[in-house]
Amino acid sequence: MADLDELIGFLVPNTPSQIQDIALDYVVGLTASADGFKILLDNHKVLFALLDLLEVDALPSKDLVFRALVNMSADAALKRQFTSQSLETLLDGVLSPGYVFADGACMILCNVTREEAGARMLWDIMARGGRQAEKLAELVDAFCNISFNTVKGTLDYAATLLSNVTQVPEARLALIDKQRCLLQRLLPFTGYQASKVRRGGIIGVVRNCCIDPxxxxxxxxxxxxxxxxxxxxxxxxxxxxxxxxxxxxxxxxxxxxxxxxxxxxxxxxxxxxxxxxxxxxxxxxxxxxxxxxxxxxxxxxxxxxxxxxxxxxxxxxxxxxxxxxxxxxxxxRDVDVPADVQRALEEQDAQMLEDFKAEVADDGAAAAVTPATTATTVDNTDDTTATADNTESAS
Structure with missing residues (x-):
């Protein structure tokens, strides 16, 4: 514990940059291993120190702060420790055209808002002063303007952030407001080939907006x-x-x-x-x-x-x-399905899923023994990753 307290002592704004770099690099290393994460989970002071550094504008090692926070925000217990002040700072960064760490801010916000409680927390921040609709419109504006961030930030993960926020019913209502036309502005990105993250996030938004009949x-x-x-x-x-x-x-x-x-x-x-x-x-x-x-x-x-x-x-x-x-x-949605019928349907789905997996395996085996006398097209649709969950680690 004494060593950890010494480490935290270096995670303050007035620490010489070379020493602070070493301390932050060590923290990033902790976030990359199970044993390291256990240390961070046992003592939240490291997270709180990083959140304090987040508020410092002129910090030479701020990229390391973001790398650590991206990884830490992926943990279910640690993400609940993020303060409303830190989320507001991150959102303001995303909405600032010249913010160097906008993409990192997006990734942290995506991780924190993955569950509805985190999404609700961010929505409540956006709603301060009754400006939730305006804040949502600002986020949509920033996302839809590909060149919004002037320091090469892509804001691709703003799509995932919008998807997460629309877990909140009030956010969905604001997005489908007929006068603002925010949803219509997002729809072209359902086919945006330059970024799978953008496509997947916006389709997640659309799916959420389809909840209310x-x-x-x-x-x-x-x-x-x-x-x-x-x-x-x-x-x-x-x-x-x-x-x-x-x-x-x-x-x-x-x-x-x-x-x-x-x-x-x-x-x-x-x-x-x-x-x-x-x-x-x-x-x-x-x-x-x-x-x-x-x-x-x-x-x-x-x-x-x-x-x-x-x-x-x-x-x-x-x-x-x-x-x-x-x-x-x-x-x-109003049909009350008896529990035994629900179980039977779930068992039927599970059996059908296993049958489909067996068919795919059989097709793959057949393709593997086919003589390669002609050029063939390989369908790689099984080799996929979940679009909304690729925000967990820093590179």
Whole structure:
């Protein structure tokens, strides 16, 4: 403990920079190992010292402070120790065009807000003075302006931050405010090929905004045309019959033979889940069925190699081709499923998932023994990472 107290003594603003560099580098090393993390968990003074350094503007070793805090904020216990003052400082940094550490600030905020309690804490900070809508608009503005940060910050993780914040119902309401059009500004990033983090984060935002059935009519209407943005990344180059083509949204008709699907399986799964949310009411299902969603899902199901995504697709297809429920049960969110039925459905899903995994394994084995006499295309959709969880470590 004496050694740790000595270390903390160097984590103060007036420490000579060379000594402070050594101390901070040691802390970063602690965050990179299980034993080191245990030391940090047993004594939160190191975290508090780093949060104090976060407030110092002219700190030569501030990059090391951010590296340590990014890693520490990934821990469930440590992230709860972040103060509202530190979160406000980080948010202000993200929203400052000349802030050098904006991307690091984004990553820390993403980790802290991953659970709803952290998201609520940040939203309450944004709501100070009744300016939550303005703060949210500022964050959307910064994100949508690719060159907002003038010192080469990308703000890609602002997408994940927005996704996390929209766990809070009030944040979702502010984002789908019909007068501000914030959600519509984010939708083009559902197909933003330059950054998987941006795509995945914004699709997470969209999925969260689909939770409330009260806004489904607006989301599916002409003001937003959300379904086209959800279906387009899931569509491939397949040809449809004239009858099927006529039902599809205009943006999905006569796609180029070179059209490719979203490459990340976890993002494809979120897209399908968002459509599934929109199917919770009869009115939503009618719109989604009328726009040929089944045809896109049919082709995706036949193409999909990721077992979990294929299961999610299959469940949506079953919903689209099934008969409408009886009167009084049209809103699927209001249906009370008995516990034994719920267990049976979960067991059925688990068995289907295992079957899909076996099919993928069999396909892979068959491909492995095929003589390599011609060039082949390898589908790597199983080799994916979760988009919202890649904020845990500093490089």
């Amino acid at each position: 009260a806004c489904h009519d607006w989301l599916l209407g002409e003001d937003v045309s959300l379904l086209s943005h959800l279906l387009l990344p899931l569509a491939g180059p397949e040809e449809y019959s004239d009858e099927e083509m006529d039902k599809l949204p205009v943006d999905l008709q006569f796609l180029e033979p070179s059209k490719t699907r979203e490459e990340d399986a976890s993002i494809r799964k979120m897209l399908i889940e968002a459509i599934n949310q929109l199917c919770s009411t009869r009115a939503g299902r009618e719109v989604i069925k009328s726009l040929g969603t089944y045809y896109v899902m049919r082709e995706l199901y036949n193409w999909e190699k990721d077992a979990e995504t294929r299961l999610t697709c299959r469940k949506l297809i079953d919903l689209l081709i099934s008969d409408e429920p009886e009167t009084g049960m049209e809103n699927l």
